[in-house]
Amino acid sequence: MNIVIIGAGNIGMLMAADFAHNAQNTVTLISAHPKTDSTHLRVFNPDDSISFEVDVAAITPDYDVISKADAVFITHPTFMLKQTAQRILPFVHPGLWIGVVPGAMGEFYFQEHIALGARLVGLQRVHAVARLAETPNSVYALGRKPELFVAALPARYTFEAKKLCEYLFEMPVVTLPTYLIETLTPSNPILHTSRLFSMFKSWEPGMTYPENFLFYEGWTDDASQTLIAADAEVQTLCRKIESQSDLNLSGVRSLKDHYESPTVEAMTAKISHIPAFAGLSSPMKESDGGWIPDFSSRYFVADFAYGMKTIIDIARLMDVPTPTIDQMWEWYVSTAQPEQIIADLPTNQTDFIELYQD
Known part of the structure; x- marks a missing residue:
């Protein structure tokens, strides 16, 4: 199988x-800035x-290279999806899987x-926790999931998407x-945002922190309380x-x-003791001898700006209140003053629901 990542x-x-570990596959990796001419990859435990x-x-x-591919998998963050989608459009052909x-x-x-x-296949979560190693073309596999959850559009290709992912992963x-x-x-739109809001909701320009906090190991009850409340709002929306x-x-x-x-207490204990997340720092940067949020x-x-804003927009479309999520969003907008926010959702319920039909 010819695959592009x-x-x-x-x-x-x-x-x-x-x-590429399956000899039946031909794999090409697209990188904006390849760090070496070598095509040799190493996976560390x-x-x-090794x-x-x-x-x-x-x-x-x-x-x-996508023009000859059977499947292309996009691992860019959500704020790059629109740009990446347009970038690959000239090379799309019937039957191409876009992951x-x-x-x-x-x-x-x-x-x-x-x-x-083309056929769209999405993974609900990544198949493993991975971290790049210092050596070029090397990566740590820190924990693999026991199973994958996938969906497809058009929906009639869901079974084929399942077989594709079983073969590849x-x-x-x-x-x-x-x-x-x-x-x-x-996951990220509620998990990450709850922790960030809890850490930085009192931050103002000019303030610095003495260190870069451990993101997961330093998890607090305040973050868990926000997470549980926001999570409940998502369930109400569903x-x-x-x-x-x-x-x-x-x-x-x-x-x-x-x-x-x-x-709250159980959530804090659980998240702060996940081995695969050990040692992960927070999105902060050095400034004036201390640390500040890196927006x-x-x-x-x-x-x-993408994950949470999408949930908010869908909630507005369905007339569902989300006070906890709104509080985090309003803090983010006023503090980070983002230049880039998702604005690509349908504007009425009928068009929105039709996106997911066969």
Whole structure:
């Protein structure tokens, strides 16, 4: 199978290596700035031992390789999806699989591609926790998920999407009943934003912090309280959409269920002790001898201005109040003053629901 991976970051590098590990595949990795001429990739275990090494066909900045691909997987953050979608459009051909990892908001950017005969497959979450190593073309696989959850558009290709992902990722795959589940999954847009709001809601220009906080290991009850309240608002939104359509959103699992943590205290204990997240710092930068929030980080740009804003816009469309999410959003806008905010959703309920039909 001829596969193209767009994005040589953490998950893109690992996907390229994983797919190329199957000798039946030809894998090309698209990177805006390849760090070496070598096409040799290495995957490390958490203990620094080498899991495996493999060669890809090419590492290139050129998108025209997509014209001969069977599948292209995009690992860019959500705030780059619109630009990436337009970049690949000239190379789309009937039958091409376009994978979005994670799949949230893919339905808003790839309608032209679907009209040309492409098929969209989205992963609800990444298949593994990955971190680039200091050595070029090397990546750590820090924890692989036991199974994948995927959805497809047009919806009639869902079974084919399942078989594709089972082949490529070599792991069990569960199909989701609708692609909207991916966009409403409250992982980063609620998980990350709750922690960021809790950490920085009192920050003002001129303030500095003495250190860069550990993002997960320093998780607090205040962050958990915000997370649980915002998560409940997403669940209310899902029930409202189900009541006004034939969409099944049961796959949008509450974070309380996902983390098996029904209380504030249990949530804090759980998130702060996840081994794969150990040592991860916060999106901060040095300034005047201290540390301040880095509002250019994808934690802010992708998770607030795209992930959270999408949930808010859908909630407005469905007339569902989201006071906790609104409070975080209003803080973000007033403090970060973002230049880039998603503005690509349908403006009425009928058009919105039709996006997810066969």
